[in-house]
Amino acid sequence: MKAFAEWLSRSGPSVFIQSHEVWMIPALQSLHIVGIGLAVGSALMMTLRLLGWLDMDETLLQNQRRFGPWLGGALCLLLVSGSLLVIGEPVRELVTFSFWLKMAFVAALTGMAVAFHVSVKHDEGEWERDLMKRRSVRWTAWVTFVMWACIIILGRLIAYDHIWGHLSPATKA
Amino acid sequence: MDITRWLKALEDTRLADGIRHSLYAFPLLESLHVMALSVVFGTIIIVDLRLLGLASTRRPVTRVTAELLRWTWSAFAAAAVTGALMFLTNARVYANNTSFRVKMLLLALAGLNMIIFHRTALRTIARWDRDSATPGASKSAAALSMVLWVGIIVAGRVIGFTTTGAEAKAAPPSIENFDDFLSGAADGAAPTQTGATARAAHDDAANLTIKVLMDTLVDPSGDFLFESVEDIADERGITHKAPQTAEDWAAVRHHLQVLMDAPALLDVPGRRAAEPTDRSRNPASESQPEEIQRLLDGQHADFVLRAERLRQAAAVGMDAANARDLKALFAAISLIDKACESCHLHYWYPNDERAHQAAKEEGGILE
Numbered sequence: 001m002k003a004f005a006e007w008l009s010r011s012g013p014s015v016f017i018q019s020h021e022v023w024m025i026p027a028l029q030s031l032h033i034v035g036i037g038l039a040v041g042s043a044l045m046m047t048l049r050l051l052g053w054l055d056m057d058e059t060l061l062q063n064q065r066r067f068g069p070w071l072g073g074a075l076c077l078l079l080v081s082g083s084l085l086v087i088g089e090p091v092r093e094l095v096t097f098s099f100w101l102k103m104a105f106v107a108a109l110t111g112m113a114v115a116f117h118v119s120v121k122h123d124e125g126e127w128e129r130d131l132m133k134r135r136s137v138r139w140t141a142w143v144t145f146v147m148w149a150c151i152i153i154l155g156r157l158i159a160y161d162h163i164w165g166h167l168s169p170a171t172k173a
Numbered sequence: 174m175d176i177t178r179w180l181k182a183l184e185d186t187r188l189a190d191g192i193r194h195s196l197y198a199f200p201l202l203e204s205l206h207v208m209a210l211s212v213v214f215g216t217i218i219i220v221d222l223r224l225l226g227l228a229s230t231r232r233p234v235t236r237v238t239a240e241l242l243r244w245t246w247s248a249f250a251a252a253a254v255t256g257a258l259m260f261l262t263n264a265r266v267y268a269n270n271t272s273f274r275v276k277m278l279l280l281a282l283a284g285l286n287m288i289i290f291h292r293t294a295l296r297t298i299a300r301w302d303r304d305s306a307t308p309g310a311s312k313s314a315a316a317l318s319m320v321l322w323v324g325i326i327v328a329g330r331v332i333g334f335t336t337t338g339a340e341a342k343a344a345p346p347s348i349e350n351f352d353d354f355l356s357g358a359a360d361g362a363a364p365t366q367t368g369a370t371a372r373a374a375h376d377d378a379a380n381l382t383i384k385v386l387m388d389t390l391v392d393p394s395g396d397f398l399f400e401s402v403e404d405i406a407d408e409r410g411i412t413h414k415a416p417q418t419a420e421d422w423a424a425v426r427h428h429l430q431v432l433m434d435a436p437a438l439l440d441v442p443g444r445r446a447a448e449p450t451d452r453s454r455n456p457a458s459e460s461q462p463e464e465i466q467r468l469l470d471g472q473h474a475d476f477v478l479r480a481e482r483l484r485q486a487a488a489v490g491m492d493a494a495n496a497r498d499l500k501a502l503f504a505a506i507s508l509i510d511k512a513c514e515s516c517h518l519h520y521w522y523p524n525d526e527r528a529h530q531a532a533k534e535e536g537g538i539l540e
Contacts, residue, residue, distance in 0.1 A: 025419050026334050030327040033207065034214070037326070041215015044244070054240035058232070066229055092418055152211065153204035159418050160200040 002169070005090035017088030025088055032081040036155075038074035040148060042067040043113070050132060050141050060132065061124045068117060075110065096161040097168045102154035109147045112140070180264035189261040199262065206255040210329070212248035214322050216241050224315035230305035235298065266336050273336075276328035283321040290314040334423050383439055384447035384462075391435050391483075394428035395513060398490070401425055402503050415499050425502070426494045432487035432509060436480035442473065446520075458525035465520050479516040486512045 008014055017024050049055045049063040058066070086093045093099050120127050131137050161168040183189060192198040222228035223237045260267050267273045294310040301307050307315075401421070403414050416422045438444075446469055447462040460468075469476055490505030514532055522528055 021419060022423070026327070026331050030323075030330045033211070033326050033330060034323060036207065037211040037214030038218060039215075040208075040211040041219055044212060044215065045219065045241075048244075057236070066232075070228065089419055149208060152208045153201070156204040156207055157200055159420065163196050163200060 002091070002095050005094040008087065008090040008094075011087075014087050014090060017084065021088065025085070028081050028085050028088065032078060032085060035074050035077040035081055036152065039071055039078060040152075042071040042074065043144070043148065046071070047141050047144055051138060052132070059124070060120050060127050064117065064120055071113065093158060095169050096158050097164045098154045098157040098161050102151055102158070105147050105151045105154065109144060109151065112144060176268070177265060180268050183261050183264040186261060188258070189264075192258060193262045199259065202255045202259050206252055206259065209248045209252035209255060210326070213245055213252055214326065216245040216248070217318060217322055221315040221319045224307050224311045226306045226312070233302040234307065235302050263336065267332070270332055270336050272328045272331040276325055276332065279321050279324045279328060283318060283325065286314055286317050286321060334420055335427075381438075382445045382447045382451075384451055386435065386438055390431055390438070391513075394431040394435075395509065397428045398425065398432070398506050398509065401428075402499065402506055416494075416497075422494060422497060426491065429487050429491045429494055433484050433491060436484040440473075440477045440480040458528070459522045460520070460524070468520055468523075476516075476520070479512070479519070482512040482515070483509065 009018070017028075045055070045067045046063060049058075049060065055063055119131075123131070157163065192202070219229065219241060220238050223230070223232070223234055229237050290311070294308060294314060297308070301311075401414070401416055401424070416425050445462075446465040449462055451462055453459040453461050486505060486508035489508060490502055493499075493501035493505050514528075518525070518528060518532055
């Protein structure tokens with residue numbers, strides 16, 4: 001991975017970002033945080049609705065139609081700004097334990113969001129009548145909060161990867 | 174002003190010390206701050222987009238906001254607490270940081286925007302609550318809120334790039350702010366200066382002595398650079414300390430820039446070496462202010478040359494830092510060290526035999 005990161009850091013787009021990094025890296029990181037805000041805001045609304053904590057005057061599907069596209073758009077923004085950050089600083093990002101653990105959480109959470117979205121669309125009645133009240137579903141909703149928290153913490157920890165000790169590949173370099 | 178002393182007192186609290194010395198506290202606080210602000214931003218944007226008629230338009234404005242705002246305010250409280258804790262660890266540096274000040278200003282403006290919106294447009298809410306298109310005043314308040322909050326995020330992120338992190342206890346004032354520093358507008362600018370030197374700095378530029386410039390500009394940056402690239406030998410073997418993150422490299426470049434710009438300030442004709450009251454504690458090896466002054470007055474061109482050597486060494490370092498070439502940076506920092514030492518040997522402690530011997534052994538510049 002280190003070899004790949006070093007190869008990537010010599011590629012054209014990476015060199016371009018590096019040569020403008022004084023403003024581009026802070027700008028991309030800010031854009032990434034804006035994306036996190038949009039994603040967390042819309043995901044929070046949908047999860048709280050699922051838990052029955054707010055917006056109970058609209059159905060799950062109505063709530064999902066209201067926030068789903070914003071979550072999808074935010075995830076695209078995160079993917080683009082995140083990829084550019086990786087291209088701009090490949091070694092800083094890719095040669096860390098935090099980054100890869102974060103990606104694992106992102107993959108899992110995205111899968112869960114898509115599954116939830118498809119399921120509500122197909123079985124709206126069942127969700128409203130039954131599924132929403134199931135303990136396992138409510139627990140899953142709580143788990144997603146924890147996963148969001150982990151993703152945000154791990155994202156910030158990329159800059160502090162040494163705290164993982166021997167788990168961090170950076171300490172072996 | 175006493176604000177610097179207050180800020181210093183904040184840094185000296187047990188809490189601040191605990192956070193500074195923990196491996197996990199600061200990164201965790203930062204993460205919690207991002208979490209809290211993402212909820213603040215995310216929920217505010219939902220309201221702003223509704224007011225702009227871009228989202229949730231089928232729901233009345235009051236229903237969109239009713240259950241939302243308690244989440245916004247709770248998250249805002251969490252962001253304020255985590256932000257305050259981070260501020261404590263390095264209060265003087267943050268208080269003097271332009272991005273931090275801009276962020277606080279934008280936060281105040283966002284608050285003001287909210288208050289004005291509540292006192293004006295929101296009073297007539299009953300008339301447009303259900304409309305997908307809200308009145309112009311509401312729309313502009315919403316658009317302004319979005320711009321301000323994005324600005325708050327950007328300014329907040331830039332703080333991390335313009336302060337050197339939790340370890341930066343006494344960052345020197347940057348050259349860009351030097352006019353503020355001279356005019357006394359930035360009271361927290363130079364935490365290392367005290368008493369007589371602080372007063373001298375406030376009077377005018379000509380009153381700044383070389384010693385003050387050394388204490389407040391050159392030494393902190395030099396120390397930072399000497400400490401940022403080094404080999405540390407301890408019980409775990411030899412580890413190489415080097416800049417890793419973009420923040421680290423930005424800090425290295427910042428301090429190299431200070432060293433590149435400082436010589437032009439040091440060798441201004443007429444600049445005095447030190448205040449007469451700045452007596453040496455080791456007169457056997459170090460010269461007193463008036464002795465240094467005599468040397469300086471007699472050979473200004475020599476001093477200019479030596480100052481230029483520092484600038485060139487720092488410029489070599491800047492090239493290395495731009496290329497992220499550690500080997501070249503290490504070599505440049507060694508050049509900087511030699512440029513400093515050669516000038517100090519000549520003007521500051523010409524009678525220090527041991528220092529001369531050490532410089533000879535290390536291959537320093539002697540003449």
